Amino acid sequence: RKEVEQDPGPFNVPEGATVAFNCTYSNSASQSFFWYRQDCRKEPKLLMSVYSSGNEDGRFTAQLNRASQYISLLIRDSKLSDSATYLCVAHTGTASKLTFGTGTRLQVTL
């Protein structure tokens, strides 16, 4: 079983739609979590950190449920420019090592 699991998608949604991605992690010792965004043929970049209280950044909301060991990302009012692969990431242990999920691909269409 992978440490961080995501539905690969693709999620095809129209502009303006709300879309949610879930991610599960298997190591209960994981300490912190992130969502990274990766555009086609580009490097991953941090989208947002995920706090246990939940956090919001504009149209993006991230939630963490430690009891069920899942992380979610909600995107409201989707834009064409949101089309990308979203990587769920867990930090476990020391030495700043991150474990990446395989990513969920989002395609926003007109």
Added chain:
Amino acid sequence: DVKVTQSSRYLVKRTGEKVFLECVQDMDHENMFWYRQDPGLGLRLIYFSYDVKMKEKGDIPEGYSVSREKKERFSLILESASTNQTSMYLCASSFDRGAYNEQFFGPGTRLTVL
């Protein structure tokens, strides 16, 4: 603005060749990482380093070695390239700040081994 650079965007090598991939970061980060990214497998950690001359094996170190002689530079070495090492290689760096440790990535090197 954090910048992580990699020596090549595209590289083609032959089986058995020794291959060097170079990564340089300009933000005085303590930690540096090498990943490979393959379709359906995501990013997998090959090696990382948390200080000069220090290295730790990641999840898939077989067939690779690394070198970190200076803080800003982290090299990945394929001693004898094989076709199953054809992949996208991504370098990353981060501060060592405990739980909060955003990694900044370079643009990647697409390596093809023939």
